[in-house]
Amino acid sequence: EAGVAQSPRYKIIEKRQSVAFWCNPISGHATLYWYQQILGQGPKLLIQFQNNGVVDDSQLPKDRFSAERLKGVDSTLKIQPAKLEDSAVYLCASSLAARNTGELFFGEGSRLTVL
Amino acid sequence: LAKTTQPISMDSYEGQEVNITCSHNNIATNDYITWYQQFPSQGPRFIIQGYKTKVTNEVASLFIPADRKSSTLSLPRVSLSDTAVYYCLVGYRDDKIIFGKGTRLHILP
Numbered sequence: 001e002a003g004v005a006q007s008p009r010y011k012i013i014e015k016r017q018s019v020a021f022w023c024n025p026i027s028g029h030a031t032l033y034w035y036q037q038i039l040g041q042g043p044k045l046l047i048q049f050q051n052n053g054v055v056d057d058s059q060l061p062k063d064r065f066s067a068e069r070l071k072g073v074d075s076t077l078k079i080q081p082a083k084l085e086d087s088a089v090y091l092c093a094s095s096l097a098a099r100n101t102g103e104l105f106f107g108e109g110s111r112l113t114v115l
Numbered sequence: 116l117a118k119t120t121q122p123i124s125m126d127s128y129e130g131q132e133v134n135i136t137c138s139h140n141n142i143a144t145n146d147y148i149t150w151y152q153q154f155p156s157q158g159p160r161f162i163i164q165g166y167k168t169k170v171t172n173e174v175a176s177l178f179i180p181a182d183r184k185s186s187t188l189s190l191p192r193v194s195l196s197d198t199a200v201y202y203c204l205v206g207y208r209d210d211k212i213i214f215g216k217g218t219r220l221h222i223l224p
Contacts, residue, residue, distance in 0.1 A: 035214075091159075093158065
């Protein structure tokens with residue numbers, strides 16, 4: 001089965017510019033996550049969707065980050081305006097919510113460099 | 116959410132068995148214990164999950180004592196390709212899957 005698809009793989013922008021990342025989860029996976037992983041650290045949960053509703057966005061910097069999951073499938077994560085500290089890998093993951101054990105499947109990530 | 120504590124880094128040699136222990140003193144009754152592996156420039160990959168006692172798959176074994184306050188990931192006969200970061204997580208279903216800093220495992224020739 002196809003895995004979680006993310007694009008772009010790499011993006012370089014200047015501070016104060018905007019950027020958007022796209023994620024297509026595994027077919028049938030109701031839960032979708034966006035994580036931010038700064039170099040040398042573990043992934044940090046930014047937002048979790050269940051179908052097209054937000055389950056948790058407590059760690060999302062809402063003044064500059066936004067995310068949506070239209071029709072409960074694809075999702076986009078936007079940063080506007082970007083700051084230097086937003087340089088990180090943005091990981092998308094999905095899971096089959098019906099399972100009790102919640103195994104997450106991750107994409108390869110989108111690496112953002114803010115200059 | 117149960118917090119996990121694991122060593123920051125470990126070194127081992129090819130062919131050795133590696134055991135990484137994770138403590139989770141506040142684990143809840145419904146929580147499962149899950150381990151992920153992450154190679155550079157890749158997303159984390161699920162490797163094993165358990166609730167109690169022992170679980171084994173083609174990649175690793177997971178040992179969980181009766182009190183479930185800790186768990187040990189065992190990698191048999193490691194190779195250079197097992198060099199990665201290993202994350203221990205506890206949680207129920209897919210609610211708020213939180214990663215810690217993980218253990219950086221470095222396999223030496």
